[in-house]
Amino acid sequence: MIEDRTTSVSAAVSAPAAAAPVTQIDYARAGIVTPQMAAVAAAEGREPEAIRAAVAAGRIAIPANIHHASLTPGGVGSTLDGVPLTTKVNVNLGISGDLADEATEWEKVAVALELGADAIMDLSNSGKTRAFRTKLIEQSPAMIGTVPMYDAIGYLEKSLIAITPEDFLEVVRAHAEDGVDFVTIHAGMNRRVIESFKETGRLTNIVSRGGSLIFAWMEATGRENPFYEYYDEVLAILHEHDVTISLGDAMRPGSGYDATDAAQIAELIELGKLTRRAWDAGVQVMVEGPGHMALDEIAANMKLQKRLCHDAPFYVLGPLVCDIAPGYDHITAAIGGAVAATAGADFLCYVTPAEHLRLPDAADVREGLVATKIAAHAADIAKGVPGARDRDNRMSDARRRVAWDEMFDLALDPARARAVFESAPPSTEGTCTMCGKMCAMKTVNDIMDGLTVSLS
Known part of the structure; x- marks a missing residue:
C-alpha cells in the first residue's frame, strides 16, 4: 500500500535539527560567516558579510559537504546587490558500462584539475562505483557532484522496475555520506509535467538520462516520481550532510526545435516551488537549465528561470545553439554558454567534442573544458565581474x-x-612565424627604444 510505504520511508529519515546550524545556509541565517564563506570572499575579492547575506537568501550556493576535507570552497551565484561571482565550470566524467576503464577516468580527473575546473561530476553508471567516487572526493579540491539515479541500478543490484522509493533514498544517503558536495535530483518531473509532455509532444522526447529512467519507472509502476513524492525525506538527508541540491531539468530540450516548449516550462514552474521548499529545509539550491536552444532564445530563458526560481543560482548545459555539429559540439556549447552566462547563468557544464558520439577521452576533456572556460571568462568580462x-x-x-x-x-x-x-621556431628571435621580422610589437618597441628598424 502507498500509505504503508510512506510511513516506512518517513520513519527512515530524520528531520533537520532546527537549533544547531549544519549547512552553509543555516550558518548564514544565524549571522555566522563560516570558513567556507570567508574563503569564497577572499577568492572573489568580496566582503565576507556580502557572501554571508547572499548565502542566507539563497542567491549564492557554496556546495561543501561536511565530509569533503580536501575541498577548496567555491561560490555559485550573485551577491544581493546583483554583482555576480565568477562563472563556475563543471567537468563530467565517470565509468561507463561500455568503457569501464578507471585509469582513463583518472586521466580525465588530472586534466580537469590541471586546467582549474571548479567542479567535477562523477556520472559513473556501471557496477560498484563507490570506490572511485570516494577516492575522487578524498583527492579533489574541486566540488564533486553526482546523479544518484545513475548509480541506483548498480548500487542496488536490482532492475529498474524493482527499485522502491526507499531504495532511491538509500542511494542518495550513500552519496551524501561519502562526501558529495551537490547532487542532481530530478524532482520536478511530476505527473503534471508528464501530462503536459504527452499532450504537447516533442521532436526529441526526453533526453535527460536520469529523467528518462524516472519516466520509465513512473510509467511501469503507475506511481508518482519518487523524488517528488518523498522530496522532504530527500531534503532531510541532504541537510544532515550539507549537500547542495541541484534541481535537475529532466525536461530540458534535446534539440532546438523543443526549446522553450510546454514541458520545459511546466517543469521549471515546479522547480521554482521545490527551490523554496529546499530553502525552508535549510538546504542550498542550484537549478539546472536547458541543453539545446537557438541563440535568440537564451537570454529570455535565463531571465525566466531567475524569475520563476527566485534568483537561485542557475546551472546550464551549453546551451548548444545548433544541432548539426557532432564532433564540434564543444564549440556550439561554448557559444551558447557565453550568451547564457552573460544573461545571468552562474555555472556552466562543459560539453566535449565527443558529445552525442561516444564517451569522451582525456583529450576531449581538455578541448571541452578550455572551450567552456573561455565562454565563462568572456561572460565574466561582459557582465562586469570585478577583476575579470x-x-x-x-x-x-x-x-x-x-x-x-x-x-x-x-x-x-x-x-x-x-x-x-x-x-614552429621563428628565425628572428623574440617573434613567431606569423610575422617574423615584421612583428608589429617588435617593430614599435624598437622605435620607442630609439633603435633603427631594419627588415633586410
Missing part, C-alpha cells in the same frame, strides 16, 4: 613586451600555448 579583465590586461602587457614565458603562464592552457609556439 585583470588577467587579460596582464596578457596584453606581456604581448606588448613579447614576453613569451609570461604569455604561456597567463594562458588558460599553458602547455598547449607553449607546444604550438615551439612547434
Whole structure:
C-alpha cells in the first residue's frame, strides 16, 4: 500500500535539527560567516558579510559537504546587490558500462584539475562505483557532484522496475555520506509535467538520462516520481550532510526545435516551488537549465528561470545553439554558454567534442573544458565581474613586451600555448612565424627604444 510505504520511508529519515546550524545556509541565517564563506570572499575579492547575506537568501550556493576535507570552497551565484561571482565550470566524467576503464577516468580527473575546473561530476553508471567516487572526493579540491539515479541500478543490484522509493533514498544517503558536495535530483518531473509532455509532444522526447529512467519507472509502476513524492525525506538527508541540491531539468530540450516548449516550462514552474521548499529545509539550491536552444532564445530563458526560481543560482548545459555539429559540439556549447552566462547563468557544464558520439577521452576533456572556460571568462568580462579583465590586461602587457614565458603562464592552457609556439621556431628571435621580422610589437618597441628598424 502507498500509505504503508510512506510511513516506512518517513520513519527512515530524520528531520533537520532546527537549533544547531549544519549547512552553509543555516550558518548564514544565524549571522555566522563560516570558513567556507570567508574563503569564497577572499577568492572573489568580496566582503565576507556580502557572501554571508547572499548565502542566507539563497542567491549564492557554496556546495561543501561536511565530509569533503580536501575541498577548496567555491561560490555559485550573485551577491544581493546583483554583482555576480565568477562563472563556475563543471567537468563530467565517470565509468561507463561500455568503457569501464578507471585509469582513463583518472586521466580525465588530472586534466580537469590541471586546467582549474571548479567542479567535477562523477556520472559513473556501471557496477560498484563507490570506490572511485570516494577516492575522487578524498583527492579533489574541486566540488564533486553526482546523479544518484545513475548509480541506483548498480548500487542496488536490482532492475529498474524493482527499485522502491526507499531504495532511491538509500542511494542518495550513500552519496551524501561519502562526501558529495551537490547532487542532481530530478524532482520536478511530476505527473503534471508528464501530462503536459504527452499532450504537447516533442521532436526529441526526453533526453535527460536520469529523467528518462524516472519516466520509465513512473510509467511501469503507475506511481508518482519518487523524488517528488518523498522530496522532504530527500531534503532531510541532504541537510544532515550539507549537500547542495541541484534541481535537475529532466525536461530540458534535446534539440532546438523543443526549446522553450510546454514541458520545459511546466517543469521549471515546479522547480521554482521545490527551490523554496529546499530553502525552508535549510538546504542550498542550484537549478539546472536547458541543453539545446537557438541563440535568440537564451537570454529570455535565463531571465525566466531567475524569475520563476527566485534568483537561485542557475546551472546550464551549453546551451548548444545548433544541432548539426557532432564532433564540434564543444564549440556550439561554448557559444551558447557565453550568451547564457552573460544573461545571468552562474555555472556552466562543459560539453566535449565527443558529445552525442561516444564517451569522451582525456583529450576531449581538455578541448571541452578550455572551450567552456573561455565562454565563462568572456561572460565574466561582459557582465562586469570585478577583476575579470585583470588577467587579460596582464596578457596584453606581456604581448606588448613579447614576453613569451609570461604569455604561456597567463594562458588558460599553458602547455598547449607553449607546444604550438615551439612547434614552429621563428628565425628572428623574440617573434613567431606569423610575422617574423615584421612583428608589429617588435617593430614599435624598437622605435620607442630609439633603435633603427631594419627588415633586410
